[in-house]
Amino acid sequence: MKINVEFLPRSVVGSGGEQTAASVTRRESWARRLPLLPAFIYVVLVTQIPFVLTIYYSFFSWNLLKPDSFRFAGLENYGTLLSNESIRIAVWNTVLLTACVIAISVVIGLGVASLLNSEVFGKGLMRTLMIAPFLIMPTAGALVWKDTLLNPLFGLLPYLLTPFGLGRVDWVNQYPMVTVVAVEVWRWTPFMMLIILAGLQSQNPEILEAARVDGANAFQSFRRITLPLVRPFIELGALLGSLFVVQTYDSIFILTYGGPGEDTTNIPFLLYIVAFQGFNIGQASAIGVVAVIITIIVATFALRTLFSIFQVEARR
Amino acid sequence: MTDGKIRLLDRGVATSRPVAVLGLFIALVGAACSPGAGGGGGGGGTTTLTLAAVDNPQMADLKKLVPDFQSSHPNIQVKIITLPEDQLRVQVTEDVATKSGRYDLFTIGQYETGLWAKKGWIENLSPYIVKDSSYDPNDLIPGVHTALSYQGNVYAVPFYGESSMLMYRKDLLSAAGVTMPDHPTWDQVAAAAQKVNSSSVSGICLRGLAGWGELLGPLDTVVNTFGGRWYDQNWNAQLTSPQWKAAVGFYVNLLKTAGEPGAANAGFTECLNAYNGGKVAMWYDATVGASNFTGDVAKNSGYAYAPTKIKDWSGWLWAWSLAMPSSSKKKDAAWAFADWATSKDYIKLVGTKLGWAHVPPGTRTSTYALPEYQQAAGGFAQITVDSMAHADVTHATVDPVPYVGIQYVLIDEFQQLGDQVSQEITKVIAGGQTVDQALQKAQQYAAAVGKKYQS
Numbered sequence: 157m158k159i160n161v162e163f164l165p166r167s168v169v170g171s172g173g174e175q176t177a178a179s180v181t182r183r184e185s186w187a188r189r190l191p192l193l194p195a196f197i198y199v200v201l202v203t204q205i206p207f208v209l210t211i212y213y214s215f216f217s218w219n220l221l222k223p224d225s226f227r228f229a230g231l232e233n234y235g236t237l238l239s240n241e242s243i244r245i246a247v248w249n250t251v252l253l254t255a256c257v258i259a260i261s262v263v264i265g266l267g268v269a270s271l272l273n274s275e276v277f278g279k280g281l282m283r284t285l286m287i288a289p290f291l292i293m294p295t296a297g298a299l300v301w302k303d304t305l306l307n308p309l310f311g312l313l314p315y316l317l318t319p320f321g322l323g324r325v326d327w328v329n330q331y332p333m334v335t336v337v338a339v340e341v342w343r344w345t346p347f348m349m350l351i352i353l354a355g356l357q358s359q360n361p362e363i364l365e366a367a368r369v370d371g372a373n374a375f376q377s378f379r380r381i382t383l384p385l386v387r388p389f390i391e392l393g394a395l396l397g398s399l400f401v402v403q404t405y406d407s408i409f410i411l412t413y414g415g416p417g418e419d420t421t422n423i424p425f426l427l428y429i430v431a432f433q434g435f436n437i438g439q440a441s442a443i444g445v446v447a448v449i450i451t452i453i454v455a456t457f458a459l460r461t462l463f464s465i466f467q468v469e470a471r472r
Numbered sequence: 473m474t475d476g477k478i479r480l481l482d483r484g485v486a487t488s489r490p491v492a493v494l495g496l497f498i499a500l501v502g503a504a505c506s507p508g509a510g511g512g513g514g515g516g517g518t519t520t521l522t523l524a525a526v527d528n529p530q531m532a533d534l535k536k537l538v539p540d541f542q543s544s545h546p547n548i549q550v551k552i553i554t555l556p557e558d559q560l561r562v563q564v565t566e567d568v569a570t571k572s573g574r575y576d577l578f579t580i581g582q583y584e585t586g587l588w589a590k591k592g593w594i595e596n597l598s599p600y601i602v603k604d605s606s607y608d609p610n611d612l613i614p615g616v617h618t619a620l621s622y623q624g625n626v627y628a629v630p631f632y633g634e635s636s637m638l639m640y641r642k643d644l645l646s647a648a649g650v651t652m653p654d655h656p657t658w659d660q661v662a663a664a665a666q667k668v669n670s671s672s673v674s675g676i677c678l679r680g681l682a683g684w685g686e687l688l689g690p691l692d693t694v695v696n697t698f699g700g701r702w703y704d705q706n707w708n709a710q711l712t713s714p715q716w717k718a719a720v721g722f723y724v725n726l727l728k729t730a731g732e733p734g735a736a737n738a739g740f741t742e743c744l745n746a747y748n749g750g751k752v753a754m755w756y757d758a759t760v761g762a763s764n765f766t767g768d769v770a771k772n773s774g775y776a777y778a779p780t781k782i783k784d785w786s787g788w789l790w791a792w793s794l795a796m797p798s799s800s801k802k803k804d805a806a807w808a809f810a811d812w813a814t815s816k817d818y819i820k821l822v823g824t825k826l827g828w829a830h831v832p833p834g835t836r837t838s839t840y841a842l843p844e845y846q847q848a849a850g851g852f853a854q855i856t857v858d859s860m861a862h863a864d865v866t867h868a869t870v871d872p873v874p875y876v877g878i879q880y881v882l883i884d885e886f887q888q889l890g891d892q893v894s895q896e897i898t899k900v901i902a903g904g905q906t907v908d909q910a911l912q913k914a915q916q917y918a919a920a921v922g923k924k925y926q927s
Contacts, residue, residue, distance in 0.1 A: 219884070220565065220570075221565070223593075307734065308734040309734055324733060326736060326902060328736075328737065329736040329899075329902030330903060330904070413683070413895075415898055416736065416896075416901075416904055417899040417910075417913070419904070433887045434888035435569070435884075
């Protein structure tokens, strides 16, 4: 959300203006920017003003349920962030969830992309089917997982696992984090696959052919040639993916509601609880600000990787 | 309170990104400081009322009958917005706390009524009630009347009310040689559950789904009758007391030995389906559950008062009620509608127009004297009205407490506290920790809240 504004005007408006800055007058360059101004103002209005207000409120103690509670609190809300155990658990859960989801979905995504990059029958159909999880609404997907697949009484998975003695396992409650990670991996693998597939398809088949002529087997050429070539794409996928996975909320809300206990409460879900169950606006704003800062840090790395890929492409 | 179905659905359509939503929400709060947002009076002297209502069958019926109201009040237009319980709670709280005036009337429970009356957020309705000689406030069921009052004045008028009771299958219990008394104890219920429990039919269904409106509903009534309380008179949290341990231990143990499988996911809706499908022999839940029974299950069902241990009359109390914000500029019109929708005549109107089974239960004593209703409501009508009459929100526990409430504590923090505590107990039901560990953690949450009330 924040990134858009940072980059949209500069890349669209700014760079165009700079190129011709020498030849056109200041007035003309403003005239060129004018048509974009409504969009720019709109974006600032709907994204930056709420954000600035959020920062502002994060310095106040304000509970909506307490009519006279609005007072300046300085860094009190941020101090609570450091000392509160729930928040420490939420940060840890966020890190754990993001790391597991990204690592697993990158590995599976790489495998599937390699398969789809080779000549197999029904490649187009397989690719479409593989993308499907990413196109399903997160809430709808999570509901299907919870009720149709994992329900201990009539779910498909417990039924299939009955011969292995895992028939009545209540996955959502007994292994909550495993469940959330599994659902998120299911959702993000197609995303990783698409990006890595793009990387695989951009590599020059002649290099691989040369390697084969030199006597490299399939594994060697994959390890020594393909992997280094798609590495920037994997990095990009992992960073963009973590940007989104850090904000996972929908599937947690549906699957576990942050529980049992606080086992799957991540930062966004904790923010929801504090803001909409506790109506503690000041504290929730502080959590929101921290969440945005973390996201910006990740985003910065993501964008740097993105640009490095384009630079490589441009050099070719 | 009861609509587990609604809660689930609500999760389905819930907001997508809390960070963004919070930003938007705060922007709304900011904008809300300038009043005049709620649709204006309109031309020709007509007033448009906006009512935020909870999404339940009784409200759907009300929507159908609005034309009847308009034929007698041609210059009042009524717009009803129905929302799932959780969203309604959030939206109405924002509206009333920021005095934005989006709604002229809303449905709230007695939990909100008690808190908001104290803050002056909602209007005292007693002066309005006095003006209408046919309203008969003494006809309102006593427990409900008390729960909706603050300092002797009524702040919300009840539209629908419920208590809790034990529902059981007479055929299954008699086959196992068990007879259920009208006023059972929890020990009798547990013994019966273990006796009828088999591989195909579970002994009893109890809610295990986390949430203050789910698991904590029935569990709190068990804690109360076992002699437990949330706080002592000095606001010291009591969740690690022997009574709490006994009550939670009993509840969890009953679920493990004779409860439904997958109990940690079971709320009102799941238990209703299990009971209707013949998968459980007993069910302790909201009185409204019984009106959803079908076929042979309905025919073979018996009903008993909420089971007890030490304290008598352990049933809970919940009443969806109509209240108006004190910032409203259309109070007379809003009262005209609230008056009509909670009157005796409305009950009769529903009965004759939509059928007597549609009558909103648990509001007026006179409803239960109507022969047509008695016939339609069957065996549980008397239990409902008696339980509600005896449910006393001010004396729900054995030992004295500084708070009001049966299946909740009447403090602002309870929504969050209740959710957190129920999460810990759900973790016990799922097998993730012991009762002692859960109550230790719950005690910390409760103590942090209690501290705010000690000074």
